[in-house]
Amino acid sequence: MSIGELAGRFGLATHVLRHWESVGLLVPDRAPGGQRRYGVEELRRVAMIQIGKEAGLGLGDLRDLLAAVNDLGDRRSLLRHHHARLVERIARAQAAKRLIEEVLECPLPFDECPRARATIEARIPQD
Structure with missing residues (x-):
């Protein structure tokens, strides 16, 4: 799905997803033309980010936590x-x-x- 579709599913602005990408929270695939493409894993990742933010975690904390998923x-x-x-x-x-x-x-x-x-x-x- 496109960035607009993903943002719409969660009621977010597309710039939020771009920011999350810039800080390493999202790593979308790219279509041949360079457009971001999001799948099921990114849906889960956005949901996890929102849950973490609701729990009071900052984006840096979330990045560290998601990086330590197997540790x-x-x-x-x-x-x-x-x-x-x-x-x-x-x-x-x-x-x-x-x-x-x-x-x-x-x-x-x-x-x-x-x-x-x-x-x-x-x-x-x-x-």
Whole structure:
């Protein structure tokens, strides 16, 4: 299939697929005229890239992960590192959610709500 057909199947712009190719995530076959041609493997690869991006992996991480597809040690190392970063981001997001929930319940201006004030004070660098 053509780049336009592949992009359309996933609701992507063609420039996204070209960018993924430029960073080594996609390696399409070429027709005699030089046009990119995509098959079943590229369909799977685009789906895997989208899943990885949804999981918070960057394109460099995805490239490394896909390159290590047959190396269990490297794959696990990459995923453990990403897992640790994801756990940290989730903790920050949960703290932000709690703060928002508390401020929503507080009748005072934002910066006068006890939890918000404590968060603001904690953010100020010490001398």
